[in-house]
Structures are given as C-alpha cells and as structure tokens.
Amino acid sequence: MAKRSVLGLYTEEDSAADALDNLREAGFEEGEYEILTGVPYPEGTFGEAEPEHNLYRWPLIGAICGFTIALLITAGTELAYPLITGGKPILSIPAMAIIMYEGSMLGAIIFTIIGIIFESRLPRIFMGAYSEKITEGHIGVTVTTDETRTDAAETALNKAGADGDIIRGWE
Amino acid sequence: MQEHTQLSHKQINEDLLKDVLTVPKWWLPAVAFLGLVVLTGLCAFFFMVYHGLGVTGLNRPVMWGFFIANFVFWIGISHAGIMISAILRLTQAEWRRPITRAAEVMTVFSLIAALHTPLMHVGRPWRVLYWIFPYDFSRGIWPNIRSPFVWDPSAVGTYLIASTLFVFICLIPDIAILRDRAKKPIVKKIYSQMALGFRGTPRQWKLQIVAGILLSALVLPVFVSVHSIVSWDFAVLIGVEGWHSTIFAPYFIIGAIHSGVSAVAMLMALSVWLYGLDKYIKPDHFDAIARLLIVVATTWFFFFFLEWVYALYTLDSPDIALRELQALQWPYGPLFAIFVITSFVIPVPLWLFKRVRRSAALMFWTTILVNIGMWLERFLIVIPGLLRRTHMTFDWGTYHPSIIEILIVVETFAFVCLGMLLFAKVLPLIPLFDIKEGMVNRRLIKVGRRVVPATIREGLPHHYYEKKH
Numbered sequence: 245m246a247k248r249s250v251l252g253l254y255t256e257e258d259s260a261a262d263a264l265d266n267l268r269e270a271g272f273e274e275g276e277y278e279i280l281t282g283v284p285y286p287e288g289t290f291g292e293a294e295p296e297h298n299l300y301r302w303p304l305i306g307a308i309c310g311f312t313i314a315l316l317i318t319a320g321t322e323l324a325y326p327l328i329t330g331g332k333p334i335l336s337i338p339a340m341a342i343i344m345y346e347g348s349m350l351g352a353i354i355f356t357i358i359g360i361i362f363e364s365r366l367p368r369i370f371m372g373a374y375s376e377k378i379t380e381g382h383i384g385v386t387v388t389t390d391e392t393r394t395d396a397a398e399t400a401l402n403k404a405g406a407d408g409d410i411i412r413g414w415e
Numbered sequence: 416m417q418e419h420t421q422l423s424h425k426q427i428n429e430d431l432l433k434d435v436l437t438v439p440k441w442w443l444p445a446v447a448f449l450g451l452v453v454l455t456g457l458c459a460f461f462f463m464v465y466h467g468l469g470v471t472g473l474n475r476p477v478m479w480g481f482f483i484a485n486f487v488f489w490i491g492i493s494h495a496g497i498m499i500s501a502i503l504r505l506t507q508a509e510w511r512r513p514i515t516r517a518a519e520v521m522t523v524f525s526l527i528a529a530l531h532t533p534l535m536h537v538g539r540p541w542r543v544l545y546w547i548f549p550y551d552f553s554r555g556i557w558p559n560i561r562s563p564f565v566w567d568p569s570a571v572g573t574y575l576i577a578s579t580l581f582v583f584i585c586l587i588p589d590i591a592i593l594r595d596r597a598k599k600p601i602v603k604k605i606y607s608q609m610a611l612g613f614r615g616t617p618r619q620w621k622l623q624i625v626a627g628i629l630l631s632a633l634v635l636p637v638f639v640s641v642h643s644i645v646s647w648d649f650a651v652l653i654g655v656e657g658w659h660s661t662i663f664a665p666y667f668i669i670g671a672i673h674s675g676v677s678a679v680a681m682l683m684a685l686s687v688w689l690y691g692l693d694k695y696i697k698p699d700h701f702d703a704i705a706r707l708l709i710v711v712a713t714t715w716f717f718f719f720f721l722e723w724v725y726a727l728y729t730l731d732s733p734d735i736a737l738r739e740l741q742a743l744q745w746p747y748g749p750l751f752a753i754f755v756i757t758s759f760v761i762p763v764p765l766w767l768f769k770r771v772r773r774s775a776a777l778m779f780w781t782t783i784l785v786n787i788g789m790w791l792e793r794f795l796i797v798i799p800g801l802l803r804r805t806h807m808t809f810d811w812g813t814y815h816p817s818i819i820e821i822l823i824v825v826e827t828f829a830f831v832c833l834g835m836l837l838f839a840k841v842l843p844l845i846p847l848f849d850i851k852e853g854m855v856n857r858r859l860i861k862v863g864r865r866v867v868p869a870t871i872r873e874g875l876p877h878h879y880y881e882k883k884h
Contacts, residue, residue, distance in 0.1 A: 278616050278617070280614050281615045281617075282848070283424065283615075283620075283851035283852050284620035284621075284623065284855075285617075286855075286856070287617065292617055295616075295617050297621065299625055299626070300629070303629065303633060321558055322560060327559060327561070329561075336560070339560050339561040340560065342566045342569070342570075342640075342644065343565070343569050346569045346570050346572075346573045347569070349573055349633065349636060349637045350572075350577065352633055353573075353576070353577045353581075353630065353634070353637075356629055357580045357583075360622050360625075361584075363618075363622050364618060364619045364622045364623075365618065365619075366611040366612055366613065366619070367612050368611065368614070369612060370612075371614065376596075378614070378615060379428070379592040379595045379596070380424050380425045380428060380595075381423060381851075
C-alpha cells in the first residue's frame with residue numbers, strides 16, 4: 245500500500261514532545277514518526293529514541309583500503325623501475341611509510357564522508373511532508389504511514405496543538 | 416564570561432543569508448578588481464610558460480625563489496584554518512561557532528593557492544605527470560617515491576581532498592536552509608540538489624555532530640603530516656647543510672599555526688567590517704583568539720630560538736655562515752629584523768592588553784604584521800639557504816625576483832581573496848546551524864539571584880545527564 249506522510253508544526257519543544265506521546269498512545273511505532281528540526285537539539289529533548297549508527301567502522305575500513313592501495317602503488321612503482329642506491333634495499337620503507345600514511349588517512353576520511361551520507365540516509369530524493377518553516381525555528385513532527393492511518397496521525401498531531409494546518413505529502 | 420544575546424532562528428537566517436541571497440554594493444567592484452589581478456597573474460604565468468623560466472630571477476645557485484617561499488607561506492595559512500576548527504570542535508569550545516566555517520574555507524583556497532605556485536615553479540606544469548602519478552609512460556620510467564616531490568603532492572592532495580569534503584559535510588544543513596529560502600526556481604533547484612534531501616531528523620543531526628568530531632580527529636594528523644613533509648623538502652636536501660635540522664618539522668608546524676591563526680583573526684575582522692557580522696563575531700571572540708595567539712606565538716618563538724641555538728652552539732661552519740648571511744648581511748639582515756619585529760616583538764606584547772585583544776581593528780593590524788613577518792621568514796629560509804657559498808659552488812650569483820614572479824605571488828593573494836568572496840556569495844561564511852545550536856544550548860537559567868546562560872555539551876546522549884543526576 246502507498247505510504248503517505250503528514251507533518252505537524254510546533255513552536256514549543258514541549259508541544260512537539262506531547263505530539264510524540266500522543267502518537268505512541270495512538271499505536272504508532274518508533275520508525276513511523278520523526279522529529280524534524282532546523283537545529284540539533286540535545287538528544288532526547290522530545291522523548292525520541294536515541295538514533296543508533298555504525299559510523300565508527302567506516303574510517304577503519306577506509307584506512308585499511310587506503311593503506312593497501314598506497315602499499316601497492318609504492319611497492320609497485322619501486323619494483324617496476326628499480327633504483328639501486330648505494331646498495332640499499334629497493335623497497336625503501338621510510339619513503340613508503342609517508343605515502344602509506346597519507347593513503348590510510350585519505351581512505352579513512354573518504355570512507356567517513358561516505359559513511360556520514362549513508363548513515364544519515366542521504367541522499368533523499370522525495371522530501372515527503374516538509375515545511376520551510378522548520379529551518380525558521382518551527383519543530384516538525386512527521387508521521388509516515390499507510391494511507392488508512394493518516395487521519396489518526398493528524399488527530400494525534402492536532403491534539404498536541406499543531407501550529408496551522410497539518411501538511412500532507414507522498415513518500 | 417561571554418556576552419550572550421538570544422536571537423530567533425528567523426533573525427539568524429536573515430542576518431547571515433542577506434549577503435548570499437542579495438548582492439552587496441561593494442561586491443561586484445571587489446570581485447572585478449581581484450579577478451583582474453588574478454588574470455594578470457595568469458598572463459604572467461603563460462608568458463613564463465612561453466618564454467621559459469629565464470624570465471624569472473631564478474638562476475644558479477638560487478633555484479627556489481619567491482614561488483617556493485610563497486608555497487610554504489600558503490601551506491602555513493591553510494593549516495590553521497582546519498586546525499583551529501578541529502581543535503575547537505574537539506574541545507567543544509563555545510567561541511568556535513562563528514569562526515569555524517570561514518577558517519575551513521580559507522584552508523581550501525589557501526591550499527589551492529599553495530598548490531599552484533610549485534606547479535608554476537616547475538615551468539612546464541604538465542610534466543608533473545612524469546614525477547607524481549604512478550603511470551607507466553612509454554619510456555618505462557616510474558615516479559621515484561623516495562623523492563619529496565612525490566611526498567608533497569600526496570600529503571597536500573590528501574589535505575585538500577579532506578578539507579574540501581569536511582567543508583561540504585558541515586555545509587549540508589546550511590544548504591538546506593538556503594534551499595528553503597531561495598526564491599528563484601533554478602537557484603532553489605541547485606541548492607536542493609546540494610542539500611541531498613537533508614530534513615533535520617535527530618539521526619541526521621547526530622551524524623552531523625559526530626562527523627564534526629570524527630573528521631576533526633582524522634584531519635588533525637593529516638595537518639601535522641603536511642607541514643612536516645613540506646619541512647622535509649628542505650631537511651632532506653643533501654646540498655644545503657643549514658637545512659639539515661631535526662627541528663624543522665615542529666618548527667614549520669608551529670610557524671604555520673602562528674601565521675594561520677593570525678589569518679583567521681584577520682578574516683574575523685574583515686567579516687565584521689564587510690558583512691556587518693558584529694552581532695555574531697564579538698569582542699569576546701577576538702579576545703579568545705588573541706589569547707590563543709599569545710600561546711602560539713610564544714611557542715613559535717621558543718622553536719625559533721632553539722633553531723638558532725642548535726645552529727650556533729654546534730659551531731659548524733656551514734650553519735654559522737648561513738646564520739650570518741640571514742641576520743647580518745645586506746639585504747637579508749634588515750629583512751630579518753623586520754621579520755622578528757613584525758611576527759613577535761610588536762604583536763605579542765600588544766596582545767597582552769585587553770583593549771587590543773577586544774578590538775577588531777587592532778587585531779586586524781597586528782595579525783597583518785604577523786603574516787608579513789611570517790612570509791619574510793619563509794623567504795629567509797629559502798633564499799639565503801641556497802645562496803650560501805659552498806666549496807663546490809661555481810656560480811655565485813644572487814637572487815632578484817622578476818616582475819613575473821611578483822605578479823604570480825600577488826595573484827595567489829588575490830586568488831584566495833576572490834575565492835572567499837565568491838564562496839560567501841553562494842554559501843554562508845558563518846555556520847547558521849552552529850549558531851542556532853549555541854542559542855538552544857545556552858538558554859538562560861537562574862542561579863541564585865543571577866540569570867546566566869546554561870551551556871549543554873552537545874553530542875552527549877541523554878542518559879549521560881540522567882546518570883549524573
């Protein structure tokens with residue numbers, strides 16, 4: 245069944261927290277509703293669940309990939325065109341270490357960026373129910389649910405004193 | 416205690432986006448002037464490419480001149496941008512909020528300016544392919560990874576990519592604000608694409624905060640490595656004994672921080688004057704950065720002193736000859752005096768006075784002095800180092816920069832200013848969401864008979880506070 249989203253806007257943090265309580269009482273589950281704000285509030289301000297993420301794994305994977313690629317490039321170039329200097333080994337570890345270090349860091353940073361975008365569930369093609377007032381200080385509570393339950397969601401949002409009309413959107 | 420003014424989100428949007436969504440009167444003439452300077456520099460560069468490096472003042476034994484001194488200078492400036500942002504983010508210093516973005520953007524443009532001077536210096540920039548990229552050309556010659564000329568691009572390239580991505584990630588919430596505020600459909604569409612559909616869910620905000628801290632922690636080691644590697648360009652060079660110094664890496668890094676933090680202070684003053692941001696960048700912010708500068712400048716001076724002590728105390732003749740050339744002989748002696756006076760003797764004692772620290776104008780002029788001094792420092796490392804007469808020198812020339820080199824160096828300064836102006840026209844120089852977060856986290860609470868702003872540490876899970884209480 246097609247999913248619809250509805251959005252209620254609030255000017256006070258307490259009203260938005262009440263809206264979440266009403267939604268829970270009306271039988272909506274975590275994952276069906278979300279808070280939208282124009283500013284990062286301290287976690288749990290609205291009584292929402294703490295978001296889980298695995299971002300810390302991404303830089304480690306990236307660093308391993310970057311290190312491996314840098315190792316292959318440095319060792320590969322030295323072996324492909326051997327420069328024998330004063331009878332020293334062809335593979336020059338101090339020089340390789342510099343490039344491998346940079347490779348590891350570059351890999352870690354690129355993977356972290358990819359991780360941030362992925363874990364933030366971006367890019368999001370359809371905005372669903374959204375209002376430009378959110379970036380002006382309003383707090384949005386959006387519910388994404390089956391078309392049959394949108395009326396119940398609207399009632400719960402209005403009960404908490406939504407500012408203006410409830411906005412509807414497609415997912 | 417920091418001054419506190421509570422502003423609404425709408426007010427913050429209007430204040431900080433007015434110069435993005437409209438065109439200030441001075442903007443077009445400024446961009447046209449800087450564009451002209453950049454164009455002149457590029458013409459000088461193409462003239463040099465056509466006629467060869469003979470049009471510069473470079474000749475034996477000074478084969479590194481203005482270009483390399485300028486490269487080290489811009490690498491230095493680029494350092495403090497991300498460094499100051501990263502350290503302040505990691506320590507969650509409240510005064511970071513209005514200055515991190517401008518510092519990070521300055522890093523990106525300074526790095527581009529830094530990168531293009533050595534490319535121009537080689538005379539035939541397209542030949543960079545031969546010594547950087549691991550690509551097997553028909554000649555079968557691969558790059559020599561033992562050479563600092565491969566280390567430099569790998570370090571600077573990593574830093575540039577990291578800084579650019581860092582800036583972009585931190586910009587996403589502000590691009591979302593622009594998406595919501597833009598009036599023209601085409602502009603709205605562009606911002607919508609760039610915002611990636613950011614809506615401001617708790618997950619997205621949490622990732623933003625974690626990203627700021629995690630990326631800062633990852634960028635800081637890169638920042639340290641870049642200037643260390645730049646210093647090794649000098650330290651591992653066999654031909655110049657005066658540069659064989661183990662202290663070069665930390666000395667270069669602290670010098671970079673000194674000039675870079677000064678540049679951030681300059682940028683803060685310019686933001687106040689050009690964009691009227693005095694509501695956001697207050698005397699408290701200048702005071703905080705000046706205190707940081709006192710520590711940085713004193714540490715830098717300690718390293719500078721150590722470098723001289725190590726050089727003179729060994730009684731090695733090449734070292735003593737180099738120091739004599741740098742400090743006592745014409746024309747380097749007077750330049751050396753200007754360098755020490757402008758980078759330390761004048762500014763640091765002045766910063767001890769609260770009135771100076773809290774004045775945008777005085778901070779601007781003192782930090783300009785620091786950067787004049789720090790440019791001269793790099794010049795005095797490069798030129799006298801190469802100029803010193805050695806046993807096997809058969810060509811005892813001197814170095815006079817040609818007009819071509821001067822134009823190209825001026826071009827790099829105009830390029831960074833132009834880049835900052837263009838950036839500020841399309842994206843905000845002050846992070847709006849960071850300022851708003853500061854407002855949310857610093858709501859007023861009553862303590863006894865006083866009402867003071869409460870500051871909540873961002874990024875901590877809610878159970879942290881519950882456990883504590």
